[in-house]
Amino acid sequence: MKFRYFAFLFATFLLLKVTAQSNSKEVLFSVDGEPVYTSEFLRVYNKNLDLVQDESQKDVDEYLKLFTNYKLKLKEAKALGLNEKPSYLRELSNYKKQLANSFMKDTKVTDALVEEAYERISYDVNASHILIKLSEDASPEDTLAAYNQIMKLRERAKNEGFEKVRDEVHNGQTIYGEKLGYFSGFKMVYKFENVAFKTKVGEISQPFRTRFGYHILNVLDKRKSRGERTVAHIMLLNNKSDSLAEKPEVRIQELYKKLNQGEDFESLAKQFSEDRNSAPRGGMLSPFSGGQISVQEFEDVAFGLENIGDISKPFKTNYGWHIIKLYDKKPIPEFKDIKPELVEKVKRDDRSKLIDEALVNKLKKYYNIDDKQLALGYFESILNDDYFNNTWQLPNDFTSEKPLIKIGNKQLSYRDFGDYLLKTQRNPIPKGSYQSIISNKYQLFLNDYLIAYHEDNLEDENEDFAHIVAEYRDGLLLFELMESTIWNAAKTDSIGIQEYYNNHKSNYVLPKRIEAVVASSAKQKTLKKVTKLLEQNMALDQIKKLVNGNDKIDVVFTQGILEENHQSIPKEFEFKKGLSKIYHHNNSYVLIQVKDIFPESQKTFEEAKGSIISDYQTFKEENWLKQLSEKYPVVINQEVLKNVKSQIKNQ
Template identity: 70%
Template sequence: MKLRYRLTLILIALILGVEAQSVQKDVLFYVDDEPVYTSEFLRVYNKNLDLVQDESQKDVDEYLTLFTNYKLKLKEAKALELHNKSSYKRELSNYKKQLAKSYMTDAKVSEAMVKEAYERISYDIKANHILVKVGENASPEDTLAAYNDIVKLRNRTLSEGFEIVRKEVHNGRTVFGEELGYFSGFRMVYKFETAAFNTNVGDISQPFRTRFGYHIVNVLDKRKSRGERTVAHIMVVEKKGDTLAEKPEVRIQDIYKKINQGEDFEALAKQFSDDRSSASKGGVLKSFSSGQLGSPEFEEVAFGLEEVDAISEPFKTQYGWHIAKLIAKKPVREFDAVKGELEQKIKRDDRSKLIDEALYASLKKKYNIGDQPALKYFESILNDDYFKTIWKLPNEFTGDEPLVKIGKKQFLYKDFGNYLLKSQRRRGASGSIQLLVSKKYEEFLNSNLVRYHEDNLETENEEFAHIVDEYRDGLLLFDLMETTIWNAAKTDSTGIQDYYKTHKSDYVLPKRVDAVVASSAKQKTLKKVSKLLKQGMAIDQIKALINSNDKIDVIFTSDIMDAEHQALPKSFQFKEGVSKTYKHNDAFVVVQVKDILQEKEQTFEEAKGAVISDYQSYKEENWLKDLGDKYKIQINQDALKNIKKQIKK
C-alpha cells in the first residue's frame, strides 16, 4: 500500500513538473487508434519490478516489448468478443464480489477484539469434539432434532466419558467425533475457537452452533504458545529399484552415526536427504508454528528441540524417516509488533458482526442517511398475516413515494414493500410490528448500502479499479491463449509431429553414468574404499569392513546420474572404473562408474510433454508476428524517452 502511495506521489510530482508538455506526450503508444498512456505503463512496470526474475525484463525497452505484446493480445481478444461470453462475465463478477469484501471493511476494528485475538494466538488449546452435522439453512425441525441429539450426547459424555462416546458415535457422515490436536487463534472458525477458549481444561462445553452444525468440545490442555520453529531435516524414503536394497531405517541410522561422529549436518543433508526441495539448502524448511504441519510426529520432535543446533534421534513419520536439527526458534511477538497484522486477519475473519455494524455506520455517514419517518406508514399496513406468510401489500399502497437515496440511487416505497413480501418467514407466534419493521428496514438499508458501495467501488477507489482491470485483462488473455494456442497446439497432432521431426536435436538425454558414490568425511577412509572397489569387493562387504555398529565412516549412493546429480562433484570426469578422490559438499567422494550411458535422442513419446510445450511457444511466437501485422503499433518516442528519465531517477 505504501509503495502505491509513493508511486502516486512521484507521478503527481512529475505531472506538475512537465506542465508544458502536450497531451499527446501522455500517450506512450497506439494499438491501431487505441491509446495506451504512460501512466498505465509506469504503474504496471513499477508494480512488477520486484517480481520479475529475468533481469532483461527490468530493461524498459524489453519490458515495453512485453507490454505491447500484452496489448496486442487484448486487442485480439476484444475483436473476437471474448469479453461478451457469459462465462467470462460470470467469473469476473464473482471475482469482483470476492475482492470487494477486502475493501468493505475499512471501519476501525475495536481494540478489545484485537487484544482478544492476541490473547488467543498466545496460547495453544488441545481439544476433541463431537459434531452433529446440520446445514445453516436447515428446516426448524431438522435444526431442533440436531440440537436435541447433541444435548443427549453431552449428557452421555458426562456419565460415560467423552472419549468413549466420541469414538462410538463417529460415523463420518452425520456425526463426527474427532481429535483436533493443538490449535490457537485463527485456526478454527470463530465460534468454535471462542467455545474452546472459554471452556476450562478438563471440561466439556455446552452445545454451540457453527455453520457446520452443533458441537460439544472437550478441552484437554491449554499451554502457552510455543511460537515458531525453523528446522532442517534429513529425510530418507524407501526407493524401489535401489540396487543396494537398503532399508530406510538402516540408512537413516548410518547417517545419524556420521552426525554423532562430528560430520556436518548441512553437508550430509545435501548428500543424502531424499527431500529434494530442502536438500540443496542443507535441509532447511520454512518456519512453522503449532498446527501448521501435516505431521504431528514431526511437529512434536521439532518443538521438543530446545537449544539451537540441537539434533534429534532418527524418527518416523508417514513421509519417511527423519533427523531434525533446530535452526531457530521465535516466541510469539509483542502485541505492538503484531497488532496491524491481527487487524487485517480480523477483517477477513468471521470474528464478529461488530465489523459489519461499523461498516454500515460508516456508509450511512458517507451517503448522509438519516432517520426514516416512513417506517410509521409501513407499521400501519403490516398485521399478523405477516407471521403466517400470507401478508400482501394493500391495494392503496403508495409504492412510488421516495423512501431513501443512497448516492445517486433513489429507492421507493415499493422497493421496501417488495422486500417485506419476499422476506416473510413463518415464525410461530406474532411479535411486535414496530420491532419487525425496524429490523427489516435495517436489513434492507444495510444490504443496499453495501451493494451500492460495492457496485461503485471502481469509481470510488482507484486501487480497487486497477486490480479489477488487471484481473479483467488476465481472464481475457487466459481465454484467448487457451482457445488460440494451448488447446489448438495440443490437438494439432500433425503439427506437433512435424515440429518434433525438425527439432529432434533439441530432445536429447544427457550423458549419464550408472555409478556408486562412496562418501566419507575422512580422505584416508576413502583411499581404503577406493582400493577395495578396484579389487571388485561387493558394496555390502566394504560397508561391513569399514563401518561398525557404533561408527559409520562411509555411505554409498547408487543411481543413474547425470552431471547435475547432487552426489557427483562438479568437476567429475565420466570414465568407467574407480575415480580419484574428490572434495564435495564438505566431504570426500569416490565414484565407481559401472557403465557410461551416452547421449541419446529421445523418441517422440519420451519427449512428448516437452515437444508440446515448445510447439505452443513456437505457435505463439508466430501468432504474435501476425498480430503485429494486423494491428499497427505506433510508439511515441518522446514519451518513451521521458519514461526512461523518470525511471533512472
C-alpha cells in the same frame, strides 16, 4: 484450472495494492491508434518491480516490450469478441464480487480487531468448559431455563471444584463438560475466545451464550505461543523406482549413526538428501510457524527440538524418511510481518459481524441516511398475524409508488420494502409486536440495499478498486485468448509438434549416465581400504560389514543409475569403467566404481513430449506476436519514453 493458470501467468497484474506514480495523460505509445498513457505504464511497472524474478524485465525497454505485447493481445481478444462471451462475463462478475469484499470494510474496526487477534495468537490459553446445549432460535422459556441451569452449575463449580462438576454433569447430549487443552486466537468461536482470554487464570467465567448454547469456562493456564522454527533436514524419498537402490529406512539409520559419530549435518545433507530444493543449502528450510507445514509429523518433531543444534531421530512421513536439525527458534512474528494474514483471518471469522456493522454505519453516514423512518408506522398498520403463518399479503389499496428512502441516486419505494416483507416472511420468526418485527425487517432491508448499492458503484467511488478490476478484466480476457489461440491449438496440432521436434532434436537428449557404486566417507584412509576390497571383487554387503561394524557407520554407499550431474559425483570425475581415484567432494571423500557407462542419447518423441509441447507453444506464440504487431502497428513516443526512463531512474 482457469484460475490456476491465470494466477501463474498474470500474478504481476493482480496485486491488491496500486501505487499510481503519475496522473499524466501523456501518450506513451499507441496500438493501432488506441492510446496507452504514461500513468498506466508507470503504475504497473512500479507495482510489479519487486515481483520480477528476471532481472532483464526490470529494464524499462524490456518491460515496455512485455507491456506492448500484452496490449497487442488484448487488442486481438476484443477484435475476436472474447470480451462478450457469457463465461468471461460471468467469471469477471464473480471476481468483482469477491474483490469488493476487501474494499467494503471499515478499516478502523478491522485494524482494531487485527491488533486484538495478534495479541491473541501470541498466547495460548488452557481451559475447560461446561456447555448447556441450546438452539439459536430457542423459546424465551427454554432460554431462561438454560440460563438458570448454567448459573446453578457455576455456583456448584465455585464450591465443589470445576473439574469435579464438569465430570459429573457431562452426558454428551444436553450437557457437555470438556477439557479443551491449549488454544490461541481463531481456534474457537469469537465469543468463546473473548471470554477465555479475558478470564483470569484460576477463575470461572460468568455464563455467556454462543450459537451452541450457554457456557461457563475455567481458565487453567496462559502461556506465550511457541513461535517459529528454522530447521534443516535430510530426506530420503519413499518412491524408489531403482531396484538396485538401498531401502530408505536402512540408509536413514546409517546417516543417523554418522551424525552421532560427529559428522557434519550440512555435508551429509548435500551428499544424500533427496529434497532437491534444500539439499544444495545443506538441507536448510525456510522458517515456519505452527500450522504452516502440511505434514503434521514433521511439524511435531521440529517443535519438539528444544536447543539450537539438536538433531532428531529418524522418522517417517508420507513423503519419506527425515532427520531434522534445529537451527533457530523465534517467538511469534512481528505484527507488521503477519498483519496481511491476520486481516484475511479476521474477515473469515465471527469477528466479521462487527466489521459488517461498522460498514453499515459508515454507509449510512456517507449516503446521508436518517435512522428515523416515519413510514414504518404505515407498515405496522398493514401487518397481521398471517405473517407468522406465511400467508400474509399486501392490501389491495397498498401505496406502492410512494417514495420510501433514497440511497445515492437510487430511489426506493414502498413497493420495494413491501416486496421484501413478502419475501422474508418465509423465514420463521417467533411471534412479537408488529413494531419490533417491522423495525428489524427494515434494518435488514436497508442494510442489504446499502451494501448492494455501494458494491454496484464501487468502481466510481474507489480508484484503487477500479484499477484492480480493470487489470483483472484485461488479464482474464488475455487468458481466454491464450487458451483458444495458443495453448489448446498447440496441444492439438500433432503435425506441427512432430515437425518442431524433428527440427529441434538436439534440445531433447538424455545426459551421460553411469551404473555405479559410490562410497562416501569423512576419512580418506577408510576409502583406501574400500578400494582394496572392491579390487578383490568382494560383495558389497560384505564390504559394508567390514567397514561399518560395531554400530559405527564410516562409509555410506550409493548405487544405481546416476546422471553425470548427480550430487554425489564430483565435477572433475573422469567417466570410465572401473575404480576411480579418491576425490575430495562436499567436505568429504568419495570413491566411484563404474560398472557401465551410458552415453548421451536422443530422447524419443514420447519421452520428451511434455517439453516439446511447452517449447512449441512458446515458438508458436512468438510467431503469432509478430503477426499481431503487423496487424496492429505499435507507435512509441520516444520523447515521452525518455522522460519515463528519467523519472524511474530518479525514484
